[in-house]
Amino acid sequence: xxxxYALHTTAKDCFSSLASQDAxxxxxxxxxxFYTSENDPAKxxxxxxxRHYSIPLEEVKAVFPHGLxxxxxxxxxxFNEAYVMVRKPALELFTYLKSSNFAHPAVRYVIxxxxxxxxxxxxxHVIHFCARQxxxxxxxxxxxxxxxxxxxxxxxxxxxxxxxxxxxxxxWLKNFKIxxxxxxxxxxxxxxxxxxxxxxTEEGSPLGEVVEQGLARVRSxxxxxxxxxxxxRQHCQLGxxxxxxxxxxxxxxxxxxxxxxxxxxxxxxxxxxxVYNLRKMMMxxx
Amino acid sequence: IPPRTERMAVDQDWSxxxxxxxxxxxxxxxxxxxxxxxxxxxxxxxxxxxLELVKIPNFLHLTPPAIKKHCAALKxxxxxxxxxxDSDEKCEQHFPIEIETVDYVSAGTSIRNPKARVVTxxxxxxNLNLDDHARKKLIxxxxxRYCEDTDILTITTDRCPLRRQNYDYSIHLLTVLYHxxxxxxxxxxxxxxxxxxxxxxxxxxxxxxxxxxxxxIKASExxxxxxxxxxxxxxxxxxxxxxxxxLKNEGETEDNMxxxxxxxxxxxxxx
Numbered sequence: 135x136x137x138x139y140a141l142h143t144t145a146k147d148c149f150s151s152l153a154s155q156d157a158x159x160x161x162x163x164x165x166x167x168f169y170t171s172e173n174d175p176a177k178x179x180x181x182x183x184x185r186h187y188s189i190p191l192e193e194v195k196a197v198f199p200h201g202l203x204x205x206x207x208x209x210x211x212x213f214n215e216a217y218v219m220v221r222k223p224a225l226e227l228f229t230y231l232k233s234s235n236f237a238h239p240a241v242r243y244v245i246x247x248x249x250x251x252x253x254x255x256x257x258x259h260v261i262h263f264c265a266r267q268x269x270x271x272x273x274x275x276x277x278x279x280x281x282x283x284x285x286x287x288x289x290x291x292x293x294x295x296x297x298x299x300x301x302x303x304x305x306w307l308k309n310f311k312i313x314x315x316x317x318x319x320x321x322x323x324x325x326x327x328x329x330x331x332x333x334x335t336e337e338g339s340p341l342g343e344v345v346e347q348g349l350a351r352v353r354s355x356x357x358x359x360x361x362x363x364x365x366x367r368q369h370c371q372l373g374x375x376x377x378x379x380x381x382x383x384x385x386x387x388x389x390x391x392x393x394x395x396x397x398x399x400x401x402x403x404x405x406x407x408x409v410y411n412l413r414k415m416m417m418x419x420x
Numbered sequence: 421i422p423p424r425t426e427r428m429a430v431d432q433d434w435s436x437x438x439x440x441x442x443x444x445x446x447x448x449x450x451x452x453x454x455x456x457x458x459x460x461x462x463x464x465x466x467x468x469x470x471l472e473l474v475k476i477p478n479f480l481h482l483t484p485p486a487i488k489k490h491c492a493a494l495k496x497x498x499x500x501x502x503x504x505x506d507s508d509e510k511c512e513q514h515f516p517i518e519i520e521t522v523d524y525v526s527a528g529t530s531i532r533n534p535k536a537r538v539v540t541x542x543x544x545x546x547n548l549n550l551d552d553h554a555r556k557k558l559i560x561x562x563x564x565r566y567c568e569d570t571d572i573l574t575i576t577t578d579r580c581p582l583r584r585q586n587y588d589y590s591i592h593l594l595t596v597l598y599h600x601x602x603x604x605x606x607x608x609x610x611x612x613x614x615x616x617x618x619x620x621x622x623x624x625x626x627x628x629x630x631x632x633x634x635x636x637i638k639a640s641e642x643x644x645x646x647x648x649x650x651x652x653x654x655x656x657x658x659x660x661x662x663x664x665x666x667l668k669n670e671g672e673t674e675d676n677m678x679x680x681x682x683x684x685x686x687x688x689x690x691x
Binding site: 230233234237238239241246418419 | 633636637640641677688690
């Protein structure tokens with residue numbers, strides 16, 4: 135809901151405080167007005183509001199393989215640096231997340247606003263904060279990509295009525311692997327999963343194997359995604375780690391899809407395996 | 421011979437020059453009008469021989485003194501407006517039903533016009549004696565004919581050949597609607613959530629989810645079993661209920677959203 139007034143007011147505040155000081159103070163260069171050297175999101179406070187902080191490029195590749203909007207990625211390539219603005223809703227979310235009680239059911243937050251007000255960038259800011267704190271981040275870059283313009287739709291082998299999306303699922307699994315590598319080795323599965331006649335994942339094997347399976351056999355990628363989500367939910371109830379589920383464009387999960395089945399009848403979101411599994415994550419019963 | 425305009429006096433009687441609707445005669449209208457598209461480095465053409473002025477409809481036969489004469493002539497056929505009904509509210513209070521009919525006159529061989537049989541009946545629902553269920557049922561029965569902003573029910577009838585028959589039919593329709601909306605049929609008890617006009621919080625998903633979450637929070641804190649009725653009667657839940665109802669019924673405004681945010685913060689006890 136802040137329409138960019140934040141930047142203007144901080145600039146004004148700086149200059150007015152300068153005017154009130156008597157002694158010879160050096161005039162602040164624009165760099166110090168608009169940028170802040172505080173690079174740790176955990177330490178961002180209200181006086182940082184409106185300023186940009188930089189994320190080192192290696193962290194960008196590790197934390198945001200698929201999260202940033204395409205324009206921002208172009209900007210990073212142009213300027214060779216990633217600067218994200220500190221916004222008020224992000225600071226609010228940090229206070230909530232820091233004081234959240236993990237024994238209670240999960241709290242769901244909604245970032246809303248008009249077009250171009252910085253919702254995706256706020257989400258990325260929060261994800262960076264959680265990644266620094268060591269949470270497991272489940273980031274779906276844009277839920278709209280899963281409900282429209284999908285090339286291949288296959289009938290799901292797990293449940294006859296549902297439809298799989300192998301391409302989107304495998305792309306997401308690849309990026310999920312890059313961002314959360316160390317967790318995948320630590321978390322063990324609770325059940326045995328059978329993928330086909332010869333492939334199966336034993337009980338107690340690391341989650342990385344499930345992800346590899348999904349990437350190797352693209353046909354079962356959507357089922358692999360479902361398995362990953364289910365396992366994460368179960369582990370969260372045991373309290374081994376903290377999980378942040380960040381979905382950009384959440385309305386797509388409940389709206390209409392532009393996809394059609396082979397007999398030209400429209401597909402409703404529940405019939406897509408990816409959307410069905412993601413909706414279960416959206417409930418607050420973990 | 422010079423045109424008639426040069427022999428006209430300033431204080432002449434204009435209604436005798438144009439007693440009825442007639443085409444524009446440049447020799448009879450003394451105004452120096454120019455009309456049309458000017459050629460390069462020219463002015464709009466004058467009124468003599470100007471087809472543009474003849475093509476357009478003119479109201480030279482309806483000047484204010486001419487209208488006064490019409491009114492004076494019609495006065496003998498009119499009755500006086502009752503003096504007690506001097507404001508709109510009094511008219512509505514004593515005569516809530518408004519009937520609109522249109523009469524058509526044309527120059528031709530027959531005086532009949534099939535459009536003259538249309539009758540429109542307008543009434544405000546606040547003047548009818550309806551309770552909550554009857555009002556909702558009437559609005560559902562009537563559908564598009566009811567306007568919510570002005571609370572007026574409009575019934576247009578033209579299925580009978582005569583105006584009097586259409587008028588009787590519209591009154592009959594109003595009576596039937598009124599009596600039917602007061603009756604309750606057996607199948608009305610199967611009304612589902614999609615049929616509801618406004619959002620009711622009791623027995624909705626929102627209530628179930630909220631109670632569910634609160635119970636789980638209490639269970640995780642090992643508080644002694646709080647019953648559902650106690651939770652429902654507590655302040656935070658009532659606040660939440662009001663904000664959800666406001667959001668659903670009135671749409672999303674900034675006020676509604678901030679109210680919802682505050683109520684959720686109090687409900688879940690987050691700072």
